[in-house]
Amino acid sequence: MRYGRIPDETIRRLPGYLRALVFSSEQGRQRISSRTLADLVGANPWQVRKDFSYFGDFGTRGVGYDAEKLARQIRKILKLDVVQKAALVGVGNVGSAVLTHPGFRVYGFDIAVAFDVNPKKIGRKIDRVVIEDVSRLRTLKRRNIRLGIIAVPRHAAQETADKLVVAGVKGILNFSPRYITVPKRIKVITIDIAMDLARLPYYIPAR
Amino acid sequence: MRYGRIPDETIRRLPGYLRALVFSSEQGRQRISSRTLADLVGANPWQVRKDFSYFGDFGTRGVGYDAEKLARQIRKILKLDVVQKAALVGVGNVGSAVLTHPGFRVYGFDIAVAFDVNPKKIGRKIDRVVIEDVSRLRTLKRRNIRLGIIAVPRHAAQETADKLVVAGVKGILNFSPRYITVPKRIKVITIDIAMDLARLPYYIPAR
Protein backbone atom coordinates (compact mmCIF):
# COMPACT_ATOMS: atom_id res chain seq x y z
CA MET A 1 0.00 0.00 0.00
CA ARG A 2 3.05 2.23 -0.14
CA TYR A 3 4.26 2.24 -3.73
CA GLY A 4 7.46 3.99 -2.76
CA ARG A 5 10.92 3.06 -3.89
CA ILE A 6 11.68 -0.66 -3.89
CA PRO A 7 14.95 -1.41 -2.04
CA ASP A 8 17.79 -2.72 -4.19
CA GLU A 9 18.11 -5.82 -2.07
CA THR A 10 14.48 -6.64 -2.75
CA ILE A 11 15.04 -6.22 -6.48
CA ARG A 12 18.00 -8.55 -6.21
CA ARG A 13 15.75 -11.24 -4.73
CA LEU A 14 12.81 -10.85 -7.12
CA PRO A 15 14.22 -13.06 -9.91
CA GLY A 16 14.61 -15.83 -7.36
CA TYR A 17 11.00 -15.54 -6.28
CA LEU A 18 9.91 -15.49 -9.90
CA ARG A 19 11.83 -18.66 -10.66
CA ALA A 20 10.25 -20.41 -7.68
CA LEU A 21 6.76 -19.19 -8.61
CA VAL A 22 7.10 -20.45 -12.18
CA PHE A 23 8.31 -23.77 -10.82
CA SER A 24 5.40 -23.91 -8.41
CA SER A 25 2.90 -23.14 -11.17
CA GLU A 26 4.34 -25.89 -13.32
CA GLN A 27 3.68 -28.28 -10.45
CA GLY A 28 0.02 -27.26 -10.62
CA ARG A 29 -0.11 -25.23 -7.42
CA GLN A 30 -1.86 -21.90 -7.90
CA ARG A 31 -1.70 -20.86 -4.25
CA ILE A 32 1.52 -20.44 -2.34
CA SER A 33 2.20 -19.19 1.18
CA SER A 34 5.11 -17.01 2.24
CA ARG A 35 6.45 -19.98 4.20
CA THR A 36 6.45 -22.34 1.22
CA LEU A 37 7.97 -19.72 -1.05
CA ALA A 38 10.60 -18.91 1.54
CA ASP A 39 11.59 -22.58 1.69
CA LEU A 40 11.91 -22.70 -2.09
CA VAL A 41 14.36 -19.81 -2.19
CA GLY A 42 16.14 -20.36 1.11
CA ALA A 43 14.84 -17.31 2.96
CA ASN A 44 12.43 -16.69 5.81
CA PRO A 45 8.71 -15.92 5.55
CA TRP A 46 8.82 -12.40 6.94
CA GLN A 47 11.52 -11.47 4.47
CA VAL A 48 9.28 -12.65 1.64
CA ARG A 49 6.25 -10.75 2.94
CA LYS A 50 8.23 -7.58 3.55
CA ASP A 51 9.62 -7.72 0.03
CA PHE A 52 6.16 -8.04 -1.51
CA SER A 53 4.74 -5.33 0.74
CA TYR A 54 6.79 -2.77 -1.19
CA PHE A 55 4.58 -3.12 -4.22
CA GLY A 56 1.08 -3.74 -3.02
CA ASP A 57 -1.15 -6.44 -1.60
CA PHE A 58 -1.07 -9.67 -3.52
CA GLY A 59 -1.83 -12.12 -0.79
CA THR A 60 -5.01 -13.04 0.98
CA ARG A 61 -4.77 -13.39 4.74
CA GLY A 62 -5.34 -16.92 5.89
CA VAL A 63 -4.79 -18.20 2.35
CA GLY A 64 -1.54 -17.11 0.73
CA TYR A 65 -0.52 -15.71 -2.64
CA ASP A 66 -1.87 -16.37 -6.12
CA ALA A 67 1.26 -17.65 -7.85
CA GLU A 68 0.31 -16.55 -11.38
CA LYS A 69 -0.77 -13.09 -10.35
CA LEU A 70 2.33 -12.55 -8.25
CA ALA A 71 4.60 -13.79 -11.02
CA ARG A 72 2.93 -11.40 -13.46
CA GLN A 73 3.52 -8.48 -11.10
CA ILE A 74 7.17 -9.36 -10.55
CA ARG A 75 7.69 -9.63 -14.30
CA LYS A 76 6.14 -6.21 -14.70
CA ILE A 77 8.39 -4.62 -12.08
CA LEU A 78 11.52 -6.19 -13.54
CA LYS A 79 10.34 -5.19 -17.03
CA LEU A 80 10.34 -8.80 -18.08
CA ASP A 81 6.71 -8.65 -19.25
CA VAL A 82 7.97 -7.86 -22.74
CA VAL A 83 10.52 -10.02 -24.52
CA GLN A 84 13.99 -8.65 -23.85
CA LYS A 85 16.38 -9.20 -26.71
CA ALA A 86 20.05 -9.63 -25.93
CA ALA A 87 23.26 -9.90 -27.93
CA LEU A 88 26.05 -12.25 -26.99
CA VAL A 89 29.66 -11.39 -27.82
CA GLY A 90 32.17 -14.25 -27.70
CA VAL A 91 31.11 -17.80 -28.44
CA GLY A 92 33.81 -19.71 -26.60
CA ASN A 93 33.16 -22.02 -23.70
CA VAL A 94 31.34 -19.46 -21.59
CA GLY A 95 29.43 -18.07 -24.55
CA SER A 96 28.24 -21.52 -25.58
CA ALA A 97 27.08 -22.19 -22.04
CA VAL A 98 25.06 -18.98 -22.12
CA LEU A 99 23.52 -19.79 -25.51
CA THR A 100 22.33 -23.20 -24.42
CA HIS A 101 21.34 -22.24 -20.88
CA PRO A 102 17.63 -23.02 -20.43
CA GLY A 103 17.13 -20.43 -17.70
CA PHE A 104 16.91 -17.36 -19.89
CA ARG A 105 13.56 -18.37 -21.30
CA VAL A 106 12.02 -18.39 -17.81
CA TYR A 107 12.73 -14.69 -17.58
CA GLY A 108 11.57 -13.90 -21.08
CA PHE A 109 14.97 -13.31 -22.61
CA ASP A 110 15.75 -13.91 -26.23
CA ILE A 111 19.41 -14.13 -27.09
CA ALA A 112 18.77 -12.97 -30.61
CA VAL A 113 22.34 -12.63 -31.92
CA ALA A 114 25.80 -13.94 -31.25
CA PHE A 115 29.11 -12.51 -32.39
CA ASP A 116 32.66 -13.82 -32.57
CA VAL A 117 35.97 -12.88 -34.16
CA ASN A 118 36.95 -16.39 -35.23
CA PRO A 119 36.20 -16.77 -38.98
CA LYS A 120 35.72 -20.50 -38.50
CA LYS A 121 32.78 -19.87 -36.21
CA ILE A 122 31.05 -17.26 -38.35
CA GLY A 123 27.96 -18.69 -39.98
CA ARG A 124 27.73 -21.64 -37.64
CA LYS A 125 24.54 -22.12 -35.72
CA ILE A 126 24.23 -22.84 -32.00
CA ASP A 127 20.76 -23.40 -30.64
CA ARG A 128 19.08 -21.62 -33.56
CA VAL A 129 21.34 -18.57 -33.32
CA VAL A 130 23.67 -17.84 -36.22
CA ILE A 131 27.10 -16.53 -35.26
CA GLU A 132 28.03 -13.28 -36.97
CA ASP A 133 31.24 -11.32 -37.27
CA VAL A 134 31.83 -8.72 -34.54
CA SER A 135 32.02 -6.03 -37.18
CA ARG A 136 28.25 -6.35 -37.44
CA LEU A 137 27.82 -5.19 -33.83
CA ARG A 138 26.68 -1.79 -35.07
CA THR A 139 23.49 -3.34 -36.44
CA LEU A 140 22.20 -3.76 -32.89
CA LYS A 141 20.44 -0.43 -32.71
CA ARG A 142 18.57 -1.16 -35.92
CA ARG A 143 17.58 -4.56 -34.56
CA ASN A 144 16.32 -2.97 -31.38
CA ILE A 145 18.66 -4.87 -29.03
CA ARG A 146 19.49 -3.08 -25.82
CA LEU A 147 21.23 -5.75 -23.75
CA GLY A 148 24.73 -7.11 -24.27
CA ILE A 149 26.47 -10.15 -22.81
CA ILE A 150 30.27 -10.14 -22.78
CA ALA A 151 31.89 -13.57 -22.88
CA VAL A 152 35.22 -12.77 -24.50
CA PRO A 153 38.73 -13.32 -23.11
CA ARG A 154 39.87 -10.92 -20.44
CA HIS A 155 42.08 -8.78 -22.66
CA ALA A 156 39.23 -8.02 -25.08
CA ALA A 157 36.60 -7.18 -22.49
CA GLN A 158 36.97 -3.41 -22.29
CA GLU A 159 37.16 -3.04 -26.05
CA THR A 160 34.02 -5.14 -26.44
CA ALA A 161 32.22 -3.06 -23.83
CA ASP A 162 33.13 0.11 -25.72
CA LYS A 163 31.76 -1.31 -28.94
CA LEU A 164 28.54 -2.38 -27.25
CA VAL A 165 28.06 1.10 -25.83
CA VAL A 166 28.58 2.65 -29.25
CA ALA A 167 26.07 0.16 -30.63
CA GLY A 168 23.49 1.65 -28.29
CA VAL A 169 23.31 -1.04 -25.64
CA LYS A 170 21.88 0.09 -22.28
CA GLY A 171 22.83 -2.81 -20.03
CA ILE A 172 25.74 -5.25 -19.96
CA LEU A 173 26.22 -8.63 -18.32
CA ASN A 174 29.96 -9.16 -18.09
CA PHE A 175 31.50 -12.60 -17.64
CA SER A 176 35.09 -11.45 -18.17
CA PRO A 177 37.18 -11.45 -15.03
CA ARG A 178 37.88 -7.75 -14.95
CA TYR A 179 36.20 -4.50 -14.08
CA ILE A 180 35.03 -2.61 -17.15
CA THR A 181 34.45 1.11 -17.47
CA VAL A 182 31.36 2.50 -19.16
CA PRO A 183 29.38 5.76 -19.12
CA LYS A 184 27.28 6.20 -15.96
CA ARG A 185 23.99 5.76 -17.82
CA ILE A 186 24.91 2.17 -18.70
CA LYS A 187 24.26 -0.51 -16.09
CA VAL A 188 26.85 -3.28 -15.80
CA ILE A 189 26.59 -6.50 -13.83
CA THR A 190 29.80 -8.51 -13.63
CA ILE A 191 29.96 -12.21 -12.84
CA ASP A 192 33.31 -13.85 -12.27
CA ILE A 193 32.65 -17.49 -11.55
CA ALA A 194 36.11 -18.01 -10.09
CA MET A 195 35.66 -15.06 -7.75
CA ASP A 196 32.60 -16.60 -6.20
CA LEU A 197 34.39 -19.88 -5.61
CA ALA A 198 37.20 -17.95 -3.96
CA ARG A 199 34.86 -16.99 -1.13
CA LEU A 200 34.08 -20.60 -0.26
CA PRO A 201 37.21 -21.77 1.62
CA TYR A 202 36.86 -18.87 4.07
CA TYR A 203 33.58 -20.27 5.32
CA ILE A 204 34.88 -23.81 5.71
CA PRO A 205 36.13 -24.69 9.18
CA ALA A 206 39.67 -26.03 9.35
CA ARG A 207 39.66 -29.79 9.32
CA MET B 1 44.56 -2.87 14.75
CA ARG B 2 41.27 -4.45 15.75
CA TYR B 3 41.42 -8.07 14.62
CA GLY B 4 37.74 -8.58 15.31
CA ARG B 5 35.22 -10.19 13.01
CA ILE B 6 35.56 -9.29 9.36
CA PRO B 7 32.20 -8.21 7.86
CA ASP B 8 30.71 -10.55 5.25
CA GLU B 9 30.54 -7.75 2.72
CA THR B 10 34.25 -7.19 3.11
CA ILE B 11 34.92 -10.89 2.57
CA ARG B 12 32.78 -10.72 -0.55
CA ARG B 13 35.01 -7.97 -1.93
CA LEU B 14 38.38 -9.51 -1.04
CA PRO B 15 38.63 -11.78 -4.10
CA GLY B 16 38.13 -8.71 -6.27
CA TYR B 17 40.94 -6.87 -4.55
CA LEU B 18 43.15 -9.93 -4.87
CA ARG B 19 42.49 -10.17 -8.58
CA ALA B 20 43.38 -6.49 -9.03
CA LEU B 21 46.53 -6.81 -6.92
CA VAL B 22 47.76 -9.80 -8.92
CA PHE B 23 47.07 -7.87 -12.10
CA SER B 24 48.92 -4.86 -10.73
CA SER B 25 51.92 -6.98 -9.73
CA GLU B 26 52.08 -8.50 -13.20
CA GLN B 27 52.33 -4.98 -14.58
CA GLY B 28 55.41 -4.48 -12.43
CA ARG B 29 53.90 -2.12 -9.86
CA GLN B 30 54.78 -3.10 -6.30
CA ARG B 31 53.13 -0.09 -4.64
CA ILE B 32 49.46 0.69 -4.98
CA SER B 33 47.30 3.36 -3.36
CA SER B 34 43.76 2.92 -2.14
CA ARG B 35 42.62 5.25 -4.92
CA THR B 36 44.26 3.23 -7.69
CA LEU B 37 42.99 -0.04 -6.27
CA ALA B 38 39.52 1.41 -5.91
CA ASP B 39 39.53 2.41 -9.58
CA LEU B 40 40.57 -1.11 -10.56
CA VAL B 41 37.64 -2.73 -8.79
CA GLY B 42 35.03 0.00 -9.23
CA ALA B 43 34.77 1.12 -5.62
CA ASN B 44 35.81 4.19 -3.66
CA PRO B 45 39.05 4.67 -1.72
CA TRP B 46 37.55 4.87 1.75
CA GLN B 47 35.73 1.61 1.18
CA VAL B 48 39.03 -0.04 0.30
CA ARG B 49 40.81 1.38 3.34
CA LYS B 50 38.00 0.47 5.68
CA ASP B 51 37.98 -3.09 4.37
CA PHE B 52 41.71 -3.49 4.97
CA SER B 53 41.52 -1.88 8.39
CA TYR B 54 39.63 -4.93 9.65
CA PHE B 55 42.75 -7.05 9.49
CA GLY B 56 45.65 -4.81 10.38
CA ASP B 57 47.89 -2.17 8.94
CA PHE B 58 49.34 -2.99 5.57
CA GLY B 59 49.74 0.43 4.10
CA THR B 60 52.23 3.17 4.73
CA ARG B 61 50.86 6.68 5.07
CA GLY B 62 51.93 8.93 2.27
CA VAL B 63 52.96 5.90 0.19
CA GLY B 64 50.29 3.27 -0.26
CA TYR B 65 50.15 -0.49 0.00
CA ASP B 66 52.71 -3.14 -0.86
CA ALA B 67 50.83 -5.17 -3.46
CA GLU B 68 52.60 -8.48 -2.83
CA LYS B 69 52.30 -8.28 0.94
CA LEU B 70 48.66 -7.33 0.79
CA ALA B 71 47.88 -10.10 -1.69
CA ARG B 72 49.58 -12.61 0.58
CA GLN B 73 47.49 -11.48 3.53
CA ILE B 74 44.22 -11.65 1.57
CA ARG B 75 45.10 -15.16 0.39
CA LYS B 76 45.74 -16.14 3.98
CA ILE B 77 42.41 -14.79 5.20
CA LEU B 78 40.48 -16.46 2.40
CA LYS B 79 42.47 -19.65 3.01
CA LEU B 80 43.77 -19.54 -0.52
CA ASP B 81 47.40 -19.74 0.63
CA VAL B 82 47.24 -23.50 0.21
CA VAL B 83 46.08 -25.16 -3.01
CA GLN B 84 42.36 -25.83 -2.80
CA LYS B 85 41.32 -28.91 -4.68
CA ALA B 86 37.83 -28.99 -6.16
CA ALA B 87 35.65 -31.57 -7.90
CA LEU B 88 33.40 -30.73 -10.81
CA VAL B 89 30.20 -32.67 -11.41
CA GLY B 90 28.62 -32.35 -14.83
CA VAL B 91 30.73 -31.70 -17.90
CA GLY B 92 28.16 -30.14 -20.19
CA ASN B 93 28.38 -26.61 -21.52
CA VAL B 94 28.66 -24.97 -18.12
CA GLY B 95 31.02 -27.62 -16.80
CA SER B 96 33.34 -27.24 -19.79
CA ALA B 97 33.38 -23.50 -19.30
CA VAL B 98 34.42 -24.00 -15.68
CA LEU B 99 37.15 -26.49 -16.59
CA THR B 100 38.72 -24.17 -19.11
CA HIS B 101 38.24 -20.96 -17.17
CA PRO B 102 41.64 -19.35 -16.56
CA GLY B 103 40.51 -17.48 -13.44
CA PHE B 104 40.65 -20.36 -10.99
CA ARG B 105 44.44 -20.48 -11.07
CA VAL B 106 44.66 -16.89 -9.86
CA TYR B 107 42.98 -17.94 -6.65
CA GLY B 108 45.01 -21.11 -6.23
CA PHE B 109 42.29 -23.56 -7.16
CA ASP B 110 42.95 -26.91 -8.72
CA ILE B 111 39.97 -28.56 -10.31
CA ALA B 112 41.42 -31.98 -9.76
CA VAL B 113 38.54 -34.19 -10.90
CA ALA B 114 35.49 -34.08 -13.15
CA PHE B 115 32.51 -36.40 -13.17
CA ASP B 116 29.69 -37.08 -15.62
CA VAL B 117 26.97 -39.68 -16.19
CA ASN B 118 27.34 -39.86 -19.95
CA PRO B 119 29.38 -42.99 -20.80
CA LYS B 120 30.59 -41.34 -23.99
CA LYS B 121 32.34 -38.66 -21.95
CA ILE B 122 33.97 -40.97 -19.41
CA GLY B 123 37.69 -41.25 -20.01
CA ARG B 124 37.86 -38.16 -22.18
CA LYS B 125 40.24 -35.42 -21.17
CA ILE B 126 39.44 -31.73 -20.95
CA ASP B 127 42.28 -29.40 -20.04
CA ARG B 128 44.33 -32.18 -18.43
CA VAL B 129 41.43 -33.45 -16.33
CA VAL B 130 40.10 -36.95 -17.03
CA ILE B 131 36.32 -37.33 -16.79
CA GLU B 132 35.22 -40.11 -14.46
CA ASP B 133 31.89 -41.79 -13.79
CA VAL B 134 29.79 -40.19 -11.03
CA SER B 135 29.82 -43.49 -9.16
CA ARG B 136 33.39 -42.65 -8.25
CA LEU B 137 32.30 -39.58 -6.30
CA ARG B 138 32.85 -41.43 -3.05
CA THR B 139 36.59 -41.42 -3.68
CA LEU B 140 36.69 -37.71 -2.91
CA LYS B 141 37.38 -38.07 0.80
CA ARG B 142 40.33 -40.34 0.09
CA ARG B 143 41.62 -37.80 -2.42
CA ASN B 144 41.32 -35.03 0.12
CA ILE B 145 38.91 -32.92 -1.94
CA ARG B 146 36.60 -30.69 0.08
CA LEU B 147 35.03 -28.44 -2.55
CA GLY B 148 32.37 -29.42 -5.09
CA ILE B 149 31.10 -27.62 -8.17
CA ILE B 150 27.64 -28.57 -9.42
CA ALA B 151 27.08 -28.04 -13.15
CA VAL B 152 24.41 -30.62 -13.85
CA PRO B 153 20.90 -30.07 -15.26
CA ARG B 154 18.34 -28.62 -12.88
CA HIS B 155 16.56 -31.86 -12.10
CA ALA B 156 19.74 -33.60 -10.95
CA ALA B 157 21.03 -30.79 -8.76
CA GLN B 158 19.67 -31.83 -5.38
CA GLU B 159 20.66 -35.45 -5.89
CA THR B 160 24.17 -34.37 -6.83
CA ALA B 161 24.39 -32.14 -3.78
CA ASP B 162 23.37 -35.05 -1.55
CA LYS B 163 26.07 -37.24 -3.06
CA LEU B 164 28.70 -34.54 -2.62
CA VAL B 165 27.76 -34.15 1.04
CA VAL B 166 28.03 -37.90 1.58
CA ALA B 167 31.41 -37.78 -0.13
CA GLY B 168 32.59 -35.41 2.57
CA VAL B 169 32.55 -32.13 0.71
CA LYS B 170 32.43 -29.00 2.92
CA GLY B 171 31.58 -26.32 0.38
CA ILE B 172 29.55 -26.27 -2.83
CA LEU B 173 29.43 -23.89 -5.76
CA ASN B 174 26.09 -24.48 -7.46
CA PHE B 175 25.43 -23.42 -11.04
CA SER B 176 22.06 -25.17 -11.30
CA PRO B 177 19.11 -22.79 -11.35
CA ARG B 178 17.51 -24.02 -8.18
CA TYR B 179 17.91 -23.76 -4.44
CA ILE B 180 19.49 -26.85 -2.93
CA THR B 181 19.16 -28.11 0.61
CA VAL B 182 22.19 -29.29 2.58
CA PRO B 183 23.13 -29.70 6.24
CA LYS B 184 23.87 -26.40 7.99
CA ARG B 185 27.58 -27.14 8.33
CA ILE B 186 27.96 -27.12 4.53
CA LYS B 187 28.37 -23.76 2.81
CA VAL B 188 26.63 -23.32 -0.54
CA ILE B 189 27.03 -20.49 -3.00
CA THR B 190 24.57 -20.51 -5.90
CA ILE B 191 25.11 -18.73 -9.19
CA ASP B 192 22.29 -18.57 -11.70
CA ILE B 193 23.62 -16.67 -14.66
CA ALA B 194 20.12 -16.05 -16.01
CA MET B 195 18.99 -14.64 -12.67
CA ASP B 196 21.62 -11.96 -12.76
CA LEU B 197 20.64 -10.91 -16.26
CA ALA B 198 17.03 -10.71 -15.07
CA ARG B 199 17.95 -7.80 -12.84
CA LEU B 200 19.28 -5.73 -15.71
CA PRO B 201 16.11 -4.47 -17.47
CA TYR B 202 14.86 -2.99 -14.19
CA TYR B 203 17.76 -0.56 -14.13
CA ILE B 204 17.38 0.50 -17.74
CA PRO B 205 15.30 3.63 -18.29
CA ALA B 206 12.37 3.24 -20.68
CA ARG B 207 13.37 4.31 -24.14
Add this chain to the structure above:
DNA sequence: GAAAGTTTGTGAATGTGAACACAAGTACTA
Protein backbone atom coordinates in the same frame (compact mmCIF):
# COMPACT_ATOMS: atom_id res chain seq x y z
C1' DG C 1 -22.28 -18.59 13.96
C1' DA C 2 -18.70 -18.77 17.28
C1' DA C 3 -14.23 -20.36 18.17
C1' DA C 4 -9.86 -22.00 16.68
C1' DG C 5 -6.37 -22.04 13.33
C1' DT C 6 -3.88 -19.77 9.30
C1' DT C 7 -1.59 -16.36 6.98
C1' DT C 8 -0.82 -11.66 5.47
C1' DG C 9 0.78 -6.75 6.03
C1' DT C 10 3.44 -3.52 8.45
C1' DG C 11 5.19 -0.35 12.30
C1' DA C 12 9.01 -0.56 15.34
C1' DA C 13 13.35 -2.26 16.94
C1' DT C 14 17.55 -3.99 15.89
C1' DG C 15 21.58 -4.88 13.16
C1' DT C 16 24.86 -3.89 9.52
C1' DG C 17 27.33 -1.56 6.18
C1' DA C 18 28.56 2.81 3.55
C1' DA C 19 30.08 7.43 3.58
C1' DC C 20 32.51 10.95 5.59
C1' DA C 21 35.95 13.81 7.81
C1' DC C 22 40.13 14.38 9.75
C1' DA C 23 44.21 13.36 12.63
C1' DA C 24 48.56 11.19 12.06
C1' DG C 25 52.31 9.59 9.52
C1' DT C 26 55.43 9.67 5.27
C1' DA C 27 57.85 11.70 1.16
C1' DC C 28 59.60 15.37 -1.31
C1' DT C 29 61.49 20.03 -2.09
C1' DA C 30 64.38 23.75 -1.34
Add this chain to the structure above:
DNA sequence: TAGTACTTGTGTTCACATTCACAAACTTTC
Protein backbone atom coordinates in the same frame (compact mmCIF):
# COMPACT_ATOMS: atom_id res chain seq x y z
C1' DT D 1 64.69 21.87 8.85
C1' DA D 2 60.50 23.78 7.53
C1' DG D 3 56.90 23.57 4.48
C1' DT D 4 53.91 21.29 1.20
C1' DA D 5 51.68 17.48 -0.74
C1' DC D 6 50.14 12.76 -0.17
C1' DT D 7 48.05 8.81 1.81
C1' DT D 8 46.52 5.78 5.46
C1' DG D 9 43.61 4.42 9.55
C1' DT D 10 39.51 4.98 12.02
C1' DG D 11 35.78 7.25 15.03
C1' DT D 12 31.42 9.03 13.89
C1' DT D 13 27.38 9.72 11.34
C1' DC D 14 24.09 8.38 8.31
C1' DA D 15 21.44 5.21 5.35
C1' DC D 16 19.62 1.00 4.52
C1' DA D 17 18.19 -3.82 5.41
C1' DT D 18 16.69 -7.52 8.50
C1' DT D 19 14.11 -9.24 12.18
C1' DC D 20 10.40 -9.19 15.18
C1' DA D 21 5.82 -8.92 16.96
C1' DC D 22 1.17 -8.51 16.42
C1' DA D 23 -3.26 -6.79 14.65
C1' DA D 24 -6.26 -7.72 10.85
C1' DA D 25 -8.44 -10.71 7.68
C1' DC D 26 -9.60 -15.03 6.01
C1' DT D 27 -10.78 -20.37 6.36
C1' DT D 28 -12.15 -24.34 8.68
C1' DT D 29 -14.42 -26.86 12.17
C1' DC D 30 -18.11 -28.15 14.93
